[in-house]
Amino acid sequence: DAEITQSPRHKITETGRQVTLACHQTWNHNNMFWYRQDLGHGLRLIHYSYGVQDTNKGEVSDGYSVSRSNTEDLPLTLESAASSQTSVYFCASMNGQAGRYGYTFGSGTRLTVV
Amino acid sequence: QKEVEQDPGPLSVPEGAIVSLNCTYSNSAFQYFMWYRQYSRKGPELLMYTYSSGNKEDGRFTAQVDKSSKYISLFIRDSQPSDSATYLCAMSGSSNTDKLIFGTGTRLQVFP
Numbered sequence: 001d002a003e004i005t006q007s008p009r010h011k012i013t014e015t016g017r018q019v020t021l022a023c024h025q026t027w028n029h030n031n032m033f034w035y036r037q038d039l040g041h042g043l044r045l046i047h048y049s050y051g052v053q054d055t056n057k058g059e060v061s062d063g064y065s066v067s068r069s070n071t072e073d074l075p076l077t078l079e080s081a082a083s084s085q086t087s088v089y090f091c092a093s094m095n096g097q098a099g100r101y102g103y104t105f106g107s108g109t110r111l112t113v114v
Numbered sequence: 115q116k117e118v119e120q121d122p123g124p125l126s127v128p129e130g131a132i133v134s135l136n137c138t139y140s141n142s143a144f145q146y147f148m149w150y151r152q153y154s155r156k157g158p159e160l161l162m163y164t165y166s167s168g169n170k171e172d173g174r175f176t177a178q179v180d181k182s183s184k185y186i187s188l189f190i191r192d193s194q195p196s197d198s199a200t201y202l203c204a205m206s207g208s209s210n211t212d213k214l215i216f217g218t219g220t221r222l223q224v225f226p
Contacts, residue, residue, distance in 0.1 A: 033213075040122070042202070042218030043158075050211070090157055098214045099146025099165075099206035105157030 002027040006091050006106035013113055019078040021109045023091030031094050032074040033103065034058075034066065036087040043090065049074055081113045117141050120203055120217030129226050133190040137203035137217045140184065144205040144215075147179050149188045152200045152219065161201075162188065193224045 004025040013019050023032065034046040045058030047066040055066050063085060065077045078085055088110050092103035120137045127133055135149075146165055150158035162177040164170045164186075170177045176189040186205070190197055203217040 040218070042120075043216045045213070048213070092157075097146075097206075097208070097210055098212055099148075099208065102148055102150075102160045102163060102204070103158075103214060105159070107157050108155070110155075 004091060004093055004104055004106045006089075006109050008109060009107065010110045011112070013081050013111070015081060015083060015113055017081050019081050019111070021076045021078075021089055021091075021111070023074045023076065023106060024072055025091075025093045025104075025106075026072065027093055027095070027104060028071060029093035029095045029104075030071065031098075032068070033092040033094075034064070034074065034076045035090045035092065036060065036085075037090060037108075038087050046076065046089075047074075078111075081111075083113050085111065086113045087111060115140060117215050118203065118205060118217045121220055122218055124221040124223055126223045126225065127193055129193060129195060129224055131193050131224070133193050133197070133222060133224075135188040135190075135201050135203075135220050135222070137186050137205075138184055139186070139205060139215075141205075141207075141215075142181075142184070143207040145208045146206045147177070147186050148204040148206075148214070149175075149177055150202040150204060150216075152202060154199070158202055190222075193222075195224050195226055198222060198224050 033048040035043040049068040091106040149162040152158040178187040200219040202219040
C-alpha cells in the first residue's frame, strides 16, 4: 500500500544545532507540504513543493529550508534550532487539485528544542 | 482576520448526543470544503468532502455548506467515545495551485 512516512517520530535537540526531518511518500504525488502544529495556531504552512527542484515558502518559513531532488522525498531542515521551533511537524502530499482530492498526512514528528 | 475561523472548543458531550461543529470563512472563491479528523498524536485524516453548497451524508456524519453565509458545519449523530478527536475544517478554491486553508480545529470529547 502507498504511504507517507515521517522520521524520526520524536526528536530532542539542543539550541543552535541543525536538524533534518524526513518525509517520504510512495503515492507518486507531485505536491508535498510541511506544516507545524501548535496549540492555538492550528496547522501553519512552512514550505511546499509542486515538483522536483521546485520549493516555495509558506507563512512561517523563517529558520527552515527544504530541497526536492526526487518525487518521493521532501526533507525539512532547521538551520539553527531555536526553542520557538519546538512543535509537532506534519508532512503532507497530494496530486491534482487540493479541493478535489485533499492532502494525505504523515503521522508527524514531535520536535523538542532544549 | 483569518480566512477560516473555527471555535477551538473543547466541546464535551455525552455518548449518543448530536454534535455540531462549525467554521466560517471570508474568501468567496472557496469551492471545495473538507473535514479532517485528527486523533491524539496522529496526523489528520480526511473525513468528509463537499463541493459548493449543499449537504452530504456518510453514515453518522453530515457535512453542510452554506456559501451565501460563508458557513460550513459537520454534524455527528449518535456520537461515540471513538469520535473523540480534533476536527479541522479545510477549504480551497478551484485552481490547481490553490492550497487547502485549514481552520485551527475543534477538540471534541465524547464521554460514556
